[in-house]
Amino acid sequence: MSTADYSSQIPQIKKYKSEKKRMNLNFTPNINLKNEFPYDKYLDCTDELDLMGLRMDIDSLSVLNGIIRKEAHKIIAEAITVKLEKIKRHKYITFQPDELILLIQLAEKYKYFAEFDKVNAPFFSAVSGYWLSYVAKKMKLFYQDNNALKYNFKFKYIVALCYSHKYNIDIGSTPYEKVITNTVEKNWTYLFGRIYHLTSIWFKILGLIILFTIIYGSLCIIKVHYPSNKKIK
């Protein structure tokens, strides 16, 4: 039995190619970097895929301006999250699954980078968390606008990706869908437990009557068509 392969339908994040000239991060001593950092100009010179470049920027910002690394993390993170979101916002107004998948892949890159760059791990984790949370919130809004999206393959894929990163998205199912899903997945004890604990006594009685009718009816049919002792004339 072969399994379905949808990998060709899933977009892949492009590899970074060094094209932009990095911004000089040596500022005048009087500047309040927290409030006056030129985010727009910085984003023009930066690619969010250039994680090595971002590391160098954090080092430069910290060393050249005499600020602690944590502050440099927050400034660069602000650029790559909140300020970048304003520029990219138009891509996420409607449900564009490929764009959301690419965003998750970007967040994953940052997350994996945090695993081996311990010095800048807070920065990479924070950026990753921001974008994963962003996708989860967007998905919830899209679902609220159009419940039928939950049957879309890429929607389900994105939900599963978010779930794998521990970002739950509230996608509901009707009771009938739950029965079918659990039947397909053969969760018999779960189904039985739910029926037993969450239904009224009358539902249980009705169920037993139906079950008894089916069993008794089947036995009668078997007895008529396959008698144990055939009468000999």
Add this chain to the structure above:
Amino acid sequence: MRKMFLLSLVIILLMAFTPLQNPQISYDKGLVEISTAIWKNDKYIMVNLSRQGERIKAKYFAARDYNGNSVFKRYKEWQKGKGVILVTSGTYMNENYQPVGLTIDNGLVVNNELSDEFDGLVIVYATGGVVVSNIKEGNLSIKCNGENKNFDIRDQFDKDEFVKCAEEVGATVFQTHLLAYKNNLIVYPSENCKLPPCARERRFLAVCKDEEGTLRHVIVHSPTMSTLYDGSSRVLGFLKEYERMKEVVFMINLDTGYQDVFELYDSNGKRRADIKGQKDISIAINLLTYYYE
């Protein structure tokens, strides 16, 4: 023969659903007070737990574990040999029976998504203590490696650090509606509710300081049908005026809707009917329990 077989099968199936065995270990009666009161024509049933000596502890089961064991199964295993005083359903879940809001269970992250809906963050320490913070105040305090640290978890950096700390100390964390905080009601009336009926029995967990300054964890059950706002308002008034609590540090909601689970035991481990949930404990998606150790 066939009839005997069918009858036996039915009996075996019914026996498979025997109720949970009552915990056998007793608790110190002096630390637990169960009472009923009528105040302004409304009935209130209270379970008043004293944290003096820290013999009474809390434990929260946030979700099924990574082996797929349900909360009920985890609780059944855990409660063996424990002096359980009460067990109740905890916070909200979504339609997929997943916890809503930031949730960490015994140091393991279950849900990393900080919800905008719930401003109360509850931390249940591995040592059994419970603290609640108002997320909007941005001064969440948690003990990390012996020292108190403050976080504003609306900031991603602080949130990551807080989660790391919670993982290290094995804390259990969940979000919920904060109904009252530092003696003030902070819930507002709303025209409709998420899950009708809006008027229903209400049950709250309040942590208070009594007139002597002793910390008390109080479960208040109000059978009067009311909205969340009305119920919270009445119970807060009851705690301050009737019970004369010097300060209601915080008050949170305990589910009386889909997850209306509540079991109360006396000091000999026998189940009491003073406060009883309408649903069987096996359906609970999360559980908060108080026990004696």
